[in-house]
Amino acid sequence: MTNLSNLKVNDVIIRFGQVYKVFKVEEKDGKDMVFYKKIFNNSKRAISIFSIPQSSVEKTKMRKALTKKEMDSLLGKELKEMEVDLEASLNTLKTVLHTDDPTEVVKTLKLITILKHKADKLPFSKKEVYGSLLKRLGSEVAYVYDTDQDEAKEIIEKALIKITKDIPKNEPK
Numbered sequence: 001m002t003n004l005s006n007l008k009v010n011d012v013i014i015r016f017g018q019v020y021k022v023f024k025v026e027e028k029d030g031k032d033m034v035f036y037k038k039i040f041n042n043s044k045r046a047i048s049i050f051s052i053p054q055s056s057v058e059k060t061k062m063r064k065a066l067t068k069k070e071m072d073s074l075l076g077k078e079l080k081e082m083e084v085d086l087e088a089s090l091n092t093l094k095t096v097l098h099t100d101d102p103t104e105v106v107k108t109l110k111l112i113t114i115l116k117h118k119a120d121k122l123p124f125s126k127k128e129v130y131g132s133l134l135k136r137l138g139s140e141v142a143y144v145y146d147t148d149q150d151e152a153k154e155i156i157e158k159a160l161i162k163i164t165k166d167i168p169k170n171e172p173k
Contacts, residue, residue, distance in 0.1 A: 007034045007057060012065040012143065014100055017136030019065065019143045020050070031055065039143070061100050071144045074106055075159040084111040093129045097136075105137050109160055117164040 007013070011022045013036060024035040032054035052060070066074065084107060085092075096108040112130045116122045122130070134153055142152035 007036075007054065012039075013062050014065050014102075014140055015060065015062045017100065017139055019139050025054070063100055065140055066102060066144060068144050071141065074102060075141075075156065078103070079106055079110060079159055080163055082107050082110060084114065086111065086114065090125055090129075093126065097129065097132055102137065102140065105133050109133050109137070109156065110163060113160040113164060114167060117167055118169055120169070 007022050007025065009022055009025060013020050013022065019039055020036040021039050022034055022036045026033055026035075033051050034054050034057060035049065035051045037050070038048045082103075088111060093108055093112070096104050099105070109130065112122065112126055112133075115126065116130075134156060135149075137156055138149050138152040141147075141155055142149050145152065145155060147155075
């Protein structure tokens, strides 16, 4: 995770798969408080406003947003090279829903993509996990590439489809 000990105005953070922007840091009641708002499709319109003591930020699951270079690497070289456990249980896949680690999210999306490619279809529960993770990562991709959610999903899915080209499908029995 990125060091969050000194958040500044205009820093972009990710919390529970949502994109927020720090808009104020000020002392209040003897504590440095960080005020941040959810941003929607990179607009300046605040949907929700939150605050947290600067001293408590490191205890959260917040992290700074990836840079474009980091996102390019994650959806490119890193995605291609990451190994996945094709025997992972549904419960293991669901645990990723509770993390803001983009590498774990992409790894799980890759796993589900490979499973779908091999079987031509997925159980409903895995489709739900896939959709939730795609939406979660899509928020950050939309921010990083300055696009909307639909285009962000396409960017992610194109990267995932590339990795299936060299994977053989299961033969029907």
